[in-house]
Amino acid sequence: MARKIIRRFLPDATTVKDKPALQFLGDLLHDPNLFHLNRHSVSLAFFFGIFLAFLPLPGQMALAALCALWVRCNLPITMTLVWITNPLTISPIFFATYQLGRWILESPKVTAPTELSWAWLAEEFALVWKPLLLGSVLTGFVFGGLGYITMQLFWRWHVTRSWNKRRKERLNRPQ
Template identity: 80%
Template structure:
């Protein structure tokens, strides 16, 4: 079943609950929905994990964890998916989302700096933040929505395949 496939890659709920760094959350981590593997919980985790991965803000994992606690979806999957943007992938992802936002807003292109310094960064940030955020939010919604739909369809396909296999096994025994 899909549950067994996903469970292979996730940490045990008891292990996560015992982490000293997470003790400040208290009883929030004892909600079974945060670690339950069902179609709804996993699909929501895919949506929110991917959505927060595409946001160019500090503390993506904290925001994703708070959202997972709020909507009560699978916490480990949500946090794992935030790592879609990692030190190897964030530059091309955020460049693409910036270009999408710039295209939608019809914003001018940013010129290359003659010297990289803090003043140049602050000046250019005032120009690029709107296209970057718009492109990132739109991309996060679209790809997160595709992740949600894909997980719903994958889960359903996996269950139907298991039903057919059991039906075939029962008919072969008779």
Template identity: 65%
Template sequence: MARKLLKRWMPDPTNVKKNPSLHFLGDLRHDPNLFHLNRHSVSVAFFVGVFCAFLPIPGQMPIAAIAALLVRCNLPLAVALVWISNPVTIPPIFFATYELGRWILQTPEIQFSIELSWEWVTTKLVKLWQPLLVGSLLSGIFFGTLGYVTMQLFWRWHVVSNWRKRQQMRNDTRENR
């Protein structure tokens, strides 16, 4: 069931491998672990995707893809999970990670408003980047690990549940004879 559920939303591996924009990966794109759905590859993909979602930098999807290639986990799932941080969720996520980093580093609170200008980057962002980075990395590690453990437990629970159902069905058919 868990595999079937995930497979329903996953892109077809042959289409992904044939994508011309991925030819630079060479033989890496033919690694079966990058598209395999098992407890290990899915759990590690959850860690990679959730961790990268908390990185306060642009280009989270390519970073997740490269990390998935390096650790040989499910590539499409790792890249898709990056969308936890999307235009709607980025402000509260990064505000919370900034506050966590500020609390850990014991830095004073800075009143600011975000502006898309070079002046804002050179004056305000210079003061904000350390707490934001520390909070983001710690949050990414925490929630990535939480996603990893949750998928490990969910997958195990699902397998045991299916074993018990099959065992119960076997017992029922024996009793009906």
């Protein structure tokens, strides 16, 4: 099943629960839905993990953990998918989301500074934040939704394929 494929890449529930850094969460980590691998839990984890990855906010992993606790979806998958925006990919992703937001809002182009300063940053941030946030939220919803649908379809395809394989084996078995 799809569960076996995903389980290979995820940490065990007891490993996560025994982390000293997570002890402040107490009994919240003992909810079995946070580590359960079913179509609903994994699909929601894909949606929220990808959505949060596209938001230009600090502390994305903490937000992913809180979100997984709130909607009771798979915690390790949600937190892992936030790493779509990592130090190598964050610049092109946020540049693309900014350009999308700028195109939708029809904002003027921000000029690159000749000299980087706090004054330039404060002045240009007022022009940049709205397109960046709009583009990030829209892109997060689109790619999060695609991740949700993809996991739903993959799970269904994998289960159907397994059923058909077992049925074929049962029919071909000599009696």
